[in-house]
Amino acid sequence: MxxxxxxxxxxxPSRRWRRSEKxxxxxxxxxxxxxxxxxxxxxxxxxxxxxxxxxxxxxxxxxxxxxxxxxxxxxxxxxxxxxxxxxxxLQVVFQDCYSAVNPRMTAEQIIGEPLSNYESLSVQEQKRAVGELLECVGLSAADMQKQPYQFSGGQLQRINIARAIALKxxxxxxxxxxxxxxxxxxxxxxxxxxxxxxxxxxxxxxxxxxxxxxxxxxxxxxxxxxxxxxxxxxxxxxxxxxxxxxxxxxxxxxxxxxxxxxxxxxxxxxxxxxx
Known part of the structure; x- marks a missing residue:
């Protein structure tokens, strides 16, 4: 793989601190x-x-x-x-679950971003896919409209994992x-x-x-x-x-x-x- x-x-090295040594x-x-x-x-x-x-x-x-x-x-x-x-x-899950997301986006927008970039889904198809991904990581489709500040750190990391596996x-x-x-x-x-x-x-x-x-x-x-x-x-x-x-x-x-x-x-x- x-x-x-x-x-x-x-x-x-930065230009300000550039040195001649290797x-x-x-x-x-x-x-x-x-x-x-x-x-x-x-x-x-x-x-x-x-x-x-x-x-x-x-x-x-x-x-x-x-x-x-x-x-x-x-x-x-x-x-x-x-x-x-x-x-x-090839996807990634970073250490800081908060800085890894846009704080103004909803969970639906965060998880749906890779789907929007790579798939041609209708609005309803993407909403259904996001709901399934939320359930896959132990959350609920009802969490779709929540923003990052409404999740605990562990829950938000689940959001990041759902985004990472969205494209399989x-x-x-x-x-x-x-x-x-x-x-x-x-x-x-x-x-x-x-x-x-x-x-x-x-x-x-x-x-x-x-x-x-x-x-x-x-x-x-x-x-x-x-x-x-x-x-x-x-x-x-x-x-x-x-x-x-x-x-x-x-x-x-x-x-x-x-x-x-x-x-x-x-x-x-x-x-x-x-x-």
Missing amino acids: LEVREVTHTYA QDNVLSGVSLHIEEGTCLGLLGSSGAGKSTLGRVILGLEPPRAGQVLIQGQDLYKLSPQARRTLRRD PKLIVLDEAVSSLDMINGAKILRLLGELRAAFGLSYLFITHDIKAACMISDALAVMDQGRIVEYNDSKEQFLQSAHPAVRSLLDSMLAAHPRNRHRELADMPGASAQ
Whole structure:
């Protein structure tokens, strides 16, 4: 479904602070792949390059070198029309559910936007589709006319997920999609994502710093550190046994009821193993 080949990216310095010395790469030779219907959890500390890689995969920031292949097509070598066609199969759910929507739009307008851009539906057909999408994410068709401020954070993230699945995409990039939610709502969203993946055969790139969340939803785990993929594990068990300093640092930062229970709590989580 997705293959990233040796992607390198560097942010150009501002003119005001331009220096003659070589700039450090934000991404350095990053390669990964996601099979159809699977979820890859991409872990790493802040500044590791996770979100930058997500933007490159989404087509928002062309890399300085390397390739992004979606269903075998090089995203950055396609014509504008071909890229637009491909983009309907590539959607995103961002961390901040509030800034990801237009506060003046209703839920119907937010979810219906991709349908308006890619489908030729009548007003009634689109309204029916939006109602079905709302119900699909655990809300009600009666919520259609509500505006973002009338939803809780967890409910609004469901609106964003409904928008992301509206076109039945092949791949969704989830960029810290639950990190701004409380524990209860975060767990509900993770369960919802699992159900939607099973129902529609979706593939996910789950970008997060939350080990527990990644283990709950992911089939495989990759770890980024200083712009590189430093670890790739096909199962949670392999991840726990890794001796790489970046992995150990992530594990040591995980909070638990008591420090000595940290790894036990992670190991006992249901659904964490590759499916």
